[in-house]
Amino acid sequence: MNPIVEPERLLAAAAIATTWIVWTILVLRRARRAKGDREAATVVAETAGAGTPAGSPTFAVDASSSPLLLAVASQTGVAAALAGRTAQRLRAAGVAVRVESLGRLDESSLRRAGRALFVASTCGEGDAPDEAFGFVRRMSNSEAGLHGFGFALLALGDSSYANFCAFGRRLESWLLERGASPLWERIDVDGADTAALQRWDEAVLALAGADTAVRAVARAGALAGDEALPAGHSAFSLWRLVSREQMNPGSVGEPILRVHLEPSILPTWQPGDLARLRIPASPAAVLRDFSIASLPEDGRIELFVRLQRHGDGRPGLASGWLSGADATALQPGGIVELRLRPNPGFRLAGAHDSPLILIGSGSGLDGLRALLRARERDDAGPNWLIFGERNEAHDFLCRDEILTWQATGVLERFDAVFSRDGGSNRYVQHRLVERADTLRRWIAKGAAIHVCGSRERLGVGVDEALAGILGDEAFASLRESGRYRRDVW
Numbered sequence: 001m002n003p004i005v006e007p008e009r010l011l012a013a014a015a016i017a018t019t020w021i022v023w024t025i026l027v028l029r030r031a032r033r034a035k036g037d038r039e040a041a042t043v044v045a046e047t048a049g050a051g052t053p054a055g056s057p058t059f060a061v062d063a064s065s066s067p068l069l070l071a072v073a074s075q076t077g078v079a080a081a082l083a084g085r086t087a088q089r090l091r092a093a094g095v096a097v098r099v100e101s102l103g104r105l106d107e108s109s110l111r112r113a114g115r116a117l118f119v120a121s122t123c124g125e126g127d128a129p130d131e132a133f134g135f136v137r138r139m140s141n142s143e144a145g146l147h148g149f150g151f152a153l154l155a156l157g158d159s160s161y162a163n164f165c166a167f168g169r170r171l172e173s174w175l176l177e178r179g180a181s182p183l184w185e186r187i188d189v190d191g192a193d194t195a196a197l198q199r200w201d202e203a204v205l206a207l208a209g210a211d212t213a214v215r216a217v218a219r220a221g222a223l224a225g226d227e228a229l230p231a232g233h234s235a236f237s238l239w240r241l242v243s244r245e246q247m248n249p250g251s252v253g254e255p256i257l258r259v260h261l262e263p264s265i266l267p268t269w270q271p272g273d274l275a276r277l278r279i280p281a282s283p284a285a286v287l288r289d290f291s292i293a294s295l296p297e298d299g300r301i302e303l304f305v306r307l308q309r310h311g312d313g314r315p316g317l318a319s320g321w322l323s324g325a326d327a328t329a330l331q332p333g334g335i336v337e338l339r340l341r342p343n344p345g346f347r348l349a350g351a352h353d354s355p356l357i358l359i360g361s362g363s364g365l366d367g368l369r370a371l372l373r374a375r376e377r378d379d380a381g382p383n384w385l386i387f388g389e390r391n392e393a394h395d396f397l398c399r400d401e402i403l404t405w406q407a408t409g410v411l412e413r414f415d416a417v418f419s420r421d422g423g424s425n426r427y428v429q430h431r432l433v434e435r436a437d438t439l440r441r442w443i444a445k446g447a448a449i450h451v452c453g454s455r456e457r458l459g460v461g462v463d464e465a466l467a468g469i470l471g472d473e474a475f476a477s478l479r480e481s482g483r484y485r486r487d488v489w
Contacts, residue, residue, distance in 0.1 A: 067098035069116035071105055073132035073167070075123045076274060076289065076487075077342050079156055082197070083119040086154075086204055093208040103134040103480060107144040107178075115150040115183070117204065120171055122156065124455045124488070126163030128170075130345060134480040139174050147179035152186075152207070154200050159190045183207060192287065234340040236278060239263045239301070241334050244324065247304065250394040252420070254307040256363050257323045258293075261301045261336065268296045269340045271370035272347035272450075272487070275301055278337040279318045280328070288318040289341065291367035291452060291487055295374060301338070304366035304397070346450065346487040352380045355447035357439070359462055361388040361428055364453025365397050367487045371450060372405065382412035384442065386435075388428040388458070390420040413438070429461035436469045443470065448483040459488035 070087055074080040087097045100109075102120065110116060121129050128136045153175075155168020165188045172186050184203050189196045239261040247256045261275075274289045294302040307323045308316030320326035330336060348371060350356065356375060358368040365387060375383055385402065389395035395418065396402075405411040417431045432439060443449075451462050466484075467475045478484045 066114075067096040069110075069113035070097050070099045071102045071116050071118045071120075072099060073102040073118075073120040073129045073135075073171075075121050075129035075131070075345060077344060079119045079121040079129070080344070082154065082156070086117065086119065086200070089201060089205060090208050093205055095208045102132045105135055106138050107142055107146065110146060110149055110180075114148070118151060118153045118168075118171060120153065120155055120168045122158075122161075122163065122165050122167040124459075125161060126166030126170075127455075128167045130479060130484070130486055131482075132167070133476070137476055137480075143178070145179050146175060149175070149180040150183050151175055151180050152183040152203065155186055155188045157188065157190065164188070164190070234267050236337045236339045237263055237265070237267070238335050239338045241330050241332050241336060242300065243332060244322075247397050248389075248395045251390060253362075253390055253395070254309065255323065256304055256306045256397065259303040259305055259322055261303070261338065262299065263338075266296060266299060267340055270342070270347050271295060271374040272343050272367065272485075274341040274343045275303065276339050276341050277318070277322075279321055281317055286317065291346075291364070291370075293366035293369045295370060295377070297377075302366070304363040306363040343487065346452075346485050348374065349448040349450075349482055349485055350446060352378060355442045355445050356381070356383045357442060357447050357449045358383065358385045358452075359428060359432070359449065359458075360386075360452040361458045362395075362397075362453055364451075364458065364487075367452040368450065369398060369401075372410065376405065376410045381410065383410060384413040384415075384447075385411055386415045386417070386428055386431055388417040388419065388431075390418060392416065392418045392421055427461060428458060429465040432462065432465040432469065439466075439469055443474075443478065446483075448485065449478070451484075451486045451488060453488060455488040459486060 068090065070083055070090075072080050072083040074083070083099055087099055090097045098113075102118070120132070123129055153168055153172050155165040155172075157165035157168065168186065168188065172182075176182070187196050187200050187203075189200075240263075242260040242262050244257045244259045247258050249255075269292065271292075273292055275292050276287055276289050278285045279288055290303045290305065292301055293304055294300060303322070305319050305322045307325050308319045310316065314320075315323070315325040317326075321329050323329070324331070346367060348356070356371070358371060360368045368385065368387075372383060372385065375381060383405075385405075387397075387402070389397065396416065402411070402414065406414045415431050415435065417426060417428050419425055419427055449466070451459060453459065466478075470478065475484075
């Protein structure tokens with residue numbers, strides 16, 4: 001296992017550095033204004049070393065211009081956090097910024113803005129984030145022109161997937177086809193690529209007209225503190241593995257482990273949020289996100305981890321380490337570095353008495369369990385759980401808890417679908433079709449739907465089933481209103 005750095009000391013140092021950086025930026029801004037205005041084109045030209053293509057138009061911004069549009073397409077909050085960081089840097093340089101979800105924009109709003117920065121994630125195998133669904137739908141049916149519109153794009157992705165940064169690339173193509181002009185070349189970020197993020201910061205500050213000294217200070221801030229925590233994010237801290245137990249003994253599938261982690265000081269989080277773990281690996285540790293199955297009042301974090309295997313049978317990096325299957329696996333009493341990540345796109349939607357439909361399979365029950373625990377605590381309902389796995393005898397996760405919820409009325413409805421029982425090969429999406437009339441009634445009463453599990457084995461099939469049951473327009477409206485929320489991988 002890699003040695004664990006003392007994150008408390010690093011956080012303290014980052015906090016001191018960040019305070020000094022903000023103070024210095026303010027001083028330098030005053031000094032810059034005292035010198036008088038520079039020609040914006042000269043400043044923007046300085047970004048050539050940061051990837052600005054020769055001949056690109058310049059759209060300088062300053063404190064007197066209308067707010068600069070910063071459009072965000074985020075699934076788990078990473079893009080939103082980076083957009084927040086970009087907005088902070090621009091405001092420190094004296095630029096007014098308006099941050100908007102991409103899903104709320106269309107061509108007319110882009111034309112009115114005149115220029116925009118985009119921060120866009122890619123999900124799964126090239127999909128757009130759920131919050132961008134409305135924009136994707138509108139742009140696929142529009143050929144309106146965007147001549148004179150200037151844009152820059154930060155595309156987030158994971159190069160382990162075949163369609164790396166595919167949504168960002170698609171968004172760029174759509175803008176270019178309609179006559180928009182790039183302020184600089186698209187910047188792709190693979191995971192936590194700090195070099196790419198630094199290029200973005202440099203180009204953004206040059207666009208803002210920040211002088212060289214201000215940009216140097218901001219660069220120092222990026223290097224000193226930028227796990228420098230957007231609002232709601234915690235720092236990495238040390239958690240101890242208390243226990244782990246197999247939830248599906250005898251299953252024909254890979255084991256699912258219930259992993260219990262406890263901290264020295266308990267932070268807070270909301271149901272639907274994620275735990276980011278630093279997994280020891282060579283040559284460097286990797287980060288993995290997990291849905292949280294517990295609530296803060298439990299005094300611990302619980303994760304449901306299914307062991308993954310490579311084609312040659314080797315256990316997956318993160319699941320092997322957490323489940324105990326790997327030779328160097330985490331053992332009870334061992335320490336893991338963990339930080340909490342807000343996941344607003346999966347937090348509870350709707351009012352206290354709004355119906356809630358929860359759809360999941362396998363280890364995807366983890367995120368749904370936290371939501372149901374919160375609804376039970378708050379005496380909120382009605383609630384409907386639809387859960388799928390292989391065999392009832394071995395794969396009925398959290399059986400006693402679910403049956404108690406059903407008996408006490410926490411669950412008004414419960415549907416279990418076990419695909420290997422009775423030779424039916426029926427899955428969750430088939431049960432949705434069978435319950436179509438009931439589903440429509442719940443939706444008409446304002447129900448929100450939360451889906452948690454494998455994108456390929458669950459997410460795609462559920463999307464298709466709901467579109468068929470509700471109709472394309474009604475399903476699109478459900479997504480755009482925030483009443484269809486997914487935590488899929």
